[in-house]
Amino acid sequence: MKSTLTHTAPAKPAPPGPLEAFERFEKRAGHAGPPWLRALRTSGISYFGELGFPAAHHEDWRFTTPSVLAERAYAPAPRPDVQIPGVASLSLVPDGELEAHRLVFVDGHFAPRLSRVLPLEPEQVVTNLREALEFQSSLVESFLGRAARHETSAFAALNTAFLEDGAFVYLPAGRELAAPVHLLFVSSQPGVVSHPRVLVVARAGARAQVIEEYVSLGEQAGFTNAVTEIAAGPGAQVEHVRLQRENGASLHVGTVEARQYKDSRVLSHSVSTGARLARHNIHLRFEEPGCEGVLNGLYTGAGDQLVDHHTIADHRSPHCQSHEFYHGILSGRSRGVFNGRIYVRQDAQKTDAKQTNRNLLLSNEATVYTKPQLEIWADDVKCTHGATVGQLDENAVFYLRSRGIGEARARRMLIGAFASETIGRIGVEALRARLDETLQAWLAEELAAPGPLPLPHPPGLTT
Amino acid sequence: MTPLLEINQLNATVEGRQILKGLSLTVHAGEVHAIMGPNGSGKSTLASILSGRPGYEVTGGSAALDGEDLLGMKPEDRARKGLFLAFQYPVEIPGVNSTYFLKAALNEVRKARGLPELDALEFLEFIKAKMKVLELDPSLLNRPVNEGFSGGEKKRNEIFQMAILEPRLAILDETDSGLDIDALRIVAEGVNRLRKPDNAQVVITHYQRLLDYIVPDYVHVLHDGRIVKSGGKELAYELERRGYDWLTSEARPVSPELTTA
Ligand SMILES: Nc1ncnc2c1ncn2[C@@H]1O[C@H](COP(=O)(O)OP(=O)(O)OP(=O)(O)O)[C@@H](O)[C@H]1O
Numbered sequence: 001m002k003s004t005l006t007h008t009a010p011a012k013p014a015p016p017g018p019l020e021a022f023e024r025f026e027k028r029a030g031h032a033g034p035p036w037l038r039a040l041r042t043s044g045i046s047y048f049g050e051l052g053f054p055a056a057h058h059e060d061w062r063f064t065t066p067s068v069l070a071e072r073a074y075a076p077a078p079r080p081d082v083q084i085p086g087v088a089s090l091s092l093v094p095d096g097e098l099e100a101h102r103l104v105f106v107d108g109h110f111a112p113r114l115s116r117v118l119p120l121e122p123e124q125v126v127t128n129l130r131e132a133l134e135f136q137s138s139l140v141e142s143f144l145g146r147a148a149r150h151e152t153s154a155f156a157a158l159n160t161a162f163l164e165d166g167a168f169v170y171l172p173a174g175r176e177l178a179a180p181v182h183l184l185f186v187s188s189q190p191g192v193v194s195h196p197r198v199l200v201v202a203r204a205g206a207r208a209q210v211i212e213e214y215v216s217l218g219e220q221a222g223f224t225n226a227v228t229e230i231a232a233g234p235g236a237q238v239e240h241v242r243l244q245r246e247n248g249a250s251l252h253v254g255t256v257e258a259r260q261y262k263d264s265r266v267l268s269h270s271v272s273t274g275a276r277l278a279r280h281n282i283h284l285r286f287e288e289p290g291c292e293g294v295l296n297g298l299y300t301g302a303g304d305q306l307v308d309h310h311t312i313a314d315h316r317s318p319h320c321q322s323h324e325f326y327h328g329i330l331s332g333r334s335r336g337v338f339n340g341r342i343y344v345r346q347d348a349q350k351t352d353a354k355q356t357n358r359n360l361l362l363s364n365e366a367t368v369y370t371k372p373q374l375e376i377w378a379d380d381v382k383c384t385h386g387a388t389v390g391q392l393d394e395n396a397v398f399y400l401r402s403r404g405i406g407e408a409r410a411r412r413m414l415i416g417a418f419a420s421e422t423i424g425r426i427g428v429e430a431l432r433a434r435l436d437e438t439l440q441a442w443l444a445e446e447l448a449a450p451g452p453l454p455l456p457h458p459p460g461l462t463t
Numbered sequence: 464m465t466p467l468l469e470i471n472q473l474n475a476t477v478e479g480r481q482i483l484k485g486l487s488l489t490v491h492a493g494e495v496h497a498i499m500g501p502n503g504s505g506k507s508t509l510a511s512i513l514s515g516r517p518g519y520e521v522t523g524g525s526a527a528l529d530g531e532d533l534l535g536m537k538p539e540d541r542a543r544k545g546l547f548l549a550f551q552y553p554v555e556i557p558g559v560n561s562t563y564f565l566k567a568a569l570n571e572v573r574k575a576r577g578l579p580e581l582d583a584l585e586f587l588e589f590i591k592a593k594m595k596v597l598e599l600d601p602s603l604l605n606r607p608v609n610e611g612f613s614g615g616e617k618k619r620n621e622i623f624q625m626a627i628l629e630p631r632l633a634i635l636d637e638t639d640s641g642l643d644i645d646a647l648r649i650v651a652e653g654v655n656r657l658r659k660p661d662n663a664q665v666v667i668t669h670y671q672r673l674l675d676y677i678v679p680d681y682v683h684v685l686h687d688g689r690i691v692k693s694g695g696k697e698l699a700y701e702l703e704r705r706g707y708d709w710l711t712s713e714a715r716p717v718s719p720e721l722t723t724a
Pocket residue numbers: 477478482500501502503504505506507508509518551
């Protein structure tokens with residue numbers, strides 16, 4: 001029996017880059033926002049200073065070469081002056097198809113003219129974080145930094161150090177947010193990093209859907225280091241969708257940390273199709289009995305893409321359920337990593353934890369590393385896990401062909417069906433339809449001429 | 464008249480093992496042929512090779528549909544040209560909705576025949592009648608293809624697909640196995656209704672009983688990779704009575720291939 005759970009790297013001296021960048025950032029932005037925020041940021045940078053970028057031999061970063069991330073710029077992007085042609089051309093779900101509160105961020109900065117918040121009920125808040133820090137500082141203070149453990153994660157620490165903007169969704173007890181919140185993060189300038197922070201608080205019995213979508217303008221490399229914190233109060237339900245569709249040159253680190261209280265439900269979906277290197281850390285913590293967590297995900301890779309999911313379902317209380325389903329589709333020389341941890345603490349009797357990770361390899365050179373990690377300290381629990389890596393069922397391909405369906409289409413149908421299993425769990429219909437469609441388009445190209453998932457070019461853009 | 468199907472001296476191997484050893488068979492439009500034969504004699508292999516399943520190597524002979532070489536064609540092109548195989552073991556296709564699949568298949572076949580594609584509404588209208596004939600539970604259509612279907616439902620679903628695609632040449636591989644007595648009658652009636660002067664059916668079965676419903680014009684016995692006896696429908700009765708022994712021992716001396724290991 002293990003007695004400690006550590007997620008930290010042996011301390012490695014932090015490169016000077018981020019620390020210097022932090023000094024400059026402090027000069028520029030340090031005075032903005034409430035005093036407690038400054039303290040939070042300082043603790044973020046000092047933890048980062050201790051942690052450093054994870055070493056390449058670190059168990060958690062074995063496949064996702066952290067040096068690639070460490071070599072990048074650390075300074076947050078200044079407010080951009082590019083003209084964004086409009087959300088419609090960047091988002092997977094055009095305006096007309098999804099009635100949602102829409103907040104758009106460009107290189108981490110809120111873009112009010114592209115954003116729109118629908119009418120809200122009293123005490124409900126859907127706003128950008130910078131504004132919330134100004135006008136609802138004490139409300140934000142009681143939740144910010146409570147779920148994301150910046151003491152143990154270098155990237156969360158870095159995000160905290162450079163915390164400036166992002167989104168704040170707050171739901172008072174018993175209210176449902178009628179429309180989903182759609183957050184669109186646009187990366188527009190090469191060589192800069194953005195550290196968006198999202199904070200979702202659903203008090204007792206409240207319900208919300210939050211979609212985060214990450215896209216790029218143009219083809220140059222950006223670096224996104226996003227952190228989302230979710231607090232789900234007793235009986236609350238939060239459905240969270242993460243759509244990572246950045247261009248094939250980008251680096252993306254995304255962290256989602258949720259804390260759940262009695263009888264709450266959190267549904268986390270991660271769809272990751274973009275970026276050259278994408279690393280996702282998704283953690284659900286069941287703090288009180290009766291919680292349910294769904295970890296659902298779909299990742300695709302082509303060319304030289306690397307897509308890495310590290311998930312944790314942390315059962316800290318009895319009678320909680322976690323259901324995890326991750327599907328990967330990898331082509332070209334792409335690599336997929338899935339590391340699914342299930343912790344069942346000593347008190348977490350009657351835990352029901354399921355995990356499956358299935359992977360389809362569309363080429364001989366694509367690889368996947370899949371690793372379930374169950375650490376169980378309680379004795380009365382039900383835990384199952386399974387992982388598969390394989391090719392398409394050729395009997396099924398032949399069956400479809402024997403009915404007149406062409407080979408390429410037969411393969412697309414079967415792969416699409418494989419992906420739809422995960423897409424189908426997303427509770428936002430407009431999104432499901434678009435995801436299925438995009439996937440089919442990707443497969444059509446991938447099976448014909450392999451390459452990364454195409455990113456539609458926004459029209460009328462001059463750079 | 465060009466035969467609908469003409470197989471001439473077909474030889475084929477699977478994983479280096481010779482299974483078909485000079486098989487010949489001619490089927491004309493309007494005919495129903497039954498193929499019987501002991502387990503492992505090569506009946507399903509023949510069906511697989513005709514429908515283009517990968518993994519078989521044709522080492523000699525020919526097969527033509529409407530005078531056109533079949534063996535060089537992709538499986539989907541054979542289907543579009545009117546070949547249909549009702550599988551002995553239909554495949555489950557998880558996640559692919561039955562209605563979606565059927566519509567895709569039908570429209571591919573229609574396109575190949577120069578017919579306009581059907582839209583969703585027209586398609587539903589089109590299949591309604593076919594479903595009735597086969598007394599198919601409509602809820603099956605909302606499920607993934609064959610997934611979790613009972614053995615009998617899968618077989619019935621094969622004939623339902625045949626009814627939709629209206630093939631010129633249908634090969635039914637042990638469609639009767641796994642069907643209960645009522646289902647057998649329903650499926651057989653479905654098959655009979657699809658019989659037209661310009662199409663043909665090849666029915667593979669172990670049991671004479673099916674042939675009471677689907678009455679064949681010819682019965683062939685396949686043994687060790689070739690047809691060792693052909694006759695009218697009365698041959699099936701004889702086989703039922705006497706088994707295959709009398710044929711196989713009779714056939715053995717005249718088949719030199721049998722001496723190969
Ligand atoms: N993929 C394969 N690999 C190896 N052997 C095979 C393969 N497919 C068929 N065979 C062999 O070929 C022979 C003929 O098989 P086939 O399925 O055609 O028989 P059948 O006449 O349909 O039998 P049944 O009446 O049992 O359905 C058998 O000995 C079988 O084991």
